[in-house]
Amino acid sequence: MVERSGRFRVYRVVPSVPHLNLQAVDEPRLYTVYESGYETIQQSVDTLRTGDLIEATVSGNPADDEEAWRLTAIDRIDSVRMDFVVDATLPAVADTCWEPGQSEPQCVQLLDQENAPSSSDLDAESGDPIGACCVQPRETLPNDAFIPNILTGTLPLESVLQSVPGTDDPAVTALFIDPARPDASNHEIPFGVAMLFTDSTAELRKRFYQQYDCPVDPTSDIDTRPSFDPYAV
Incomplete structure (x- = not known):
């Protein structure tokens, strides 16, 4: 057994999956860890949610891909509230940062304005920058799946979470919108x-969350992860 210590982003996957995925911040490595069977740290593990940033130590066998790792120490230091919407109409602003054939993510700055969300509002050069709308091409993702790869932590997001494009600030909340169902085999929107x-x-931000029927309060206990088996996709 070996131990690895550092900072990790937590992905709880979905309720039907009995483990957590930890995306290492300082290396492109995803660790699958047990979510139960702990003694002194079980309460801390139980309170983890997708988007939490932790200082932790994990123990396991890097040569055994079938066996999960175990947490031996954990300290929650920050969090990004993450919410998920599937089988949804995309916001109009997404069209401003998508071009046919695009293979790399592209972002457009979001400005806080008084009008309802629309591409014309968000193109205006007034208002305070409060985030970014980013499009992620499917063709670079396993099985062309968007939200399933977010839920499992297999789409590295740390760079944009720590410094949102168009701003110098870290993200405090993130809303992921997929026009397809999680188990879709064909995708009309790429x-x-x-x-x-x-x-x-x-x-x-509040208007977008209301538009997609997600909790406006970032401290809400409502879990918006869709119910499905991401490993069956």
Whole structure:
């Protein structure tokens, strides 16, 4: 057994999956760890949610891909509230940062304004920058799946979470919108959308969350992860 210590982003996958995925911040490595069977740290593990940033130590056998790792120490230091919407109409602003044939993520800055969310509002050059709308092409993702790869932590997001494009600030909330169902085998729209916000009190953020029927309060206990088996996709 070996131990690895550092900072990790937590992905709880979905309720039907009995483990957690930890995306290492300082290396492109995903660790699958047990979510139960602990003694002194079980309560801390139980309170973890997707988007938490932790200082932790994990123990396991890197040569055994079938066996999960175990947490031996954990300290929650920060969090990004993450919410998920599937089988949804994408926001109009997403069209401003998508071009046919695009193979790399692209983002557009979000400005906090008084009008309802629309591409014309968000193109205006007034208002305070409070986040970014980013499109993620499917063709670079396993099985062309957007939200399933977010839920499992297999789409590295740390760079944009720590510094939202177009701002110098970290994300405090993130809204992931997929026009397809999680188990879809065909995708008419070739990308998914990540709405990253640096200010949880911004009116524009609130309107987007209301539009997609997600909890406006970032401290809400409502879990918006879709119910499905991401490993069967």
